[in-house]
Amino acid sequence: MEFFLLHYPFTCLLIAFLVLYQVKPAFRFFCKMTFYKLWLFTISIGVAILSIPRGRNVDNMMFLRILIWPLKYIFGIQIVVKGKENLRTKKPFVLVLNHQTSLDIMVMMEVLPKRCVPVAKKEILYMGTFGLACWLVGVVFIDRKRREESIGTLTEVAHSLHKDNLRVLIFPEGTRNHGGSMLPFKRGAFQLAVKAQVRPNFLLPLECHLPTVVHQQTRVPIIPVVLSSYRSFYNQKEKKFTPENSGFCLLGEKWDISGITFSSPLGFLTACPIPVQESLEKQQSPGAGPAPDPPTLPLDLQVHGELGNIYGKMIIQILPEVETLGLGPDDVPKLTEQVRDSMLSTFQGISGMMNGASH
Secondary structure, rough: OOOHHHHHHHHHHHHHHHHHHHHHHHHHHHHHHHHHHHHHHHHHHHHHHHHOOOOOOOHHHHHHHHHHHHHHHHHOOOEEEEEEHOOOOOOOEEEEEEEOOOHHHHHHHOOOOOOOEEEEEEHHOOOOOHHHHHHHHEEEOOOOHHHHHHHHHEEEEEEEHHHOOOOEEEEOOOOOOOOOOOOOOOOOOHHHHOOOEEEEEOOOOOOOOOEEEEEEEEOOOOOEEEOOOOOHHHHHHEEEEEEOOOOEEEEEEEEEEEOOOOHHHHHHHHHOOOOHHHHHHHHHHOOOOOOOOOOOOOOOOOOOOOOOOOOOEEEEEEOEEOOOOOOOOOHHHHHHHHHHHHHHHHHHHHHHHHHHOOO
């Protein structure tokens, strides 16, 4: 009896938590984002410990990538990467991504190439264990309030690209954008790519004089990467974070099955909305070809054809590289707008696909 009374308050709290989690989207959003941040801070301890033998080294990034990897499965987010062939180059390049939410940290790990150093705001360095882990994996920090210092830091990075065979990842918007489009791009990433083209070669003359410095141009292309909108399952303003399987898409329309349970394929058919039943009957009518296999249990929503997967899906589109060879500082504004226009067009296209699948 005493044992029951002692644990009764905890039971009530657990029940209240589960009820709130199910009925209050804002509470569910808070719980998931808290879990996400706790996960990052916790795994950062592991990253720090594993990175000790090497010290600060870009190769430590693999530890962070491996430990972040399970999050997409925990949250039920499917990430589809298109255009992987555009990242196969082994030469230095500048990777530019659009920035929407803190979830970008998890998503960008899907495309982060080897020996790639992200550029981040300096404030992250002071975020406890996560800041320490970022420093150990080679993240470059810039102070956005000190423009000259930031330019100097990026110039140092540009000089290191060829020497250390590095790639650089930058969010050219400079901050998160929840508006469903793209903010104007800052020019730092593009200036870096142009500056990194020129590297000095020291030639020793036959006579014993000072070496001659010859500037040789080398390719440092920009590779744009576009992350589709999160709005089909995540919206910070509406406190929405619901990527779980909750329905299926048929004939362009989403049907909610979150409250339906069925113990057999027949139960599934009778539980379907009328248009769904009619469509299935039409497929099985004489002359319609072989009848499709009945649904299996548990119901797999990741099927093809008219049934579409609508759970927490993200598309990452890697665009072909943008050449910078031969460009100078005067070409940076045009280059910036050119890349932004292509990324914005791609963003609207792949986000439109996602939004169409979620209605």
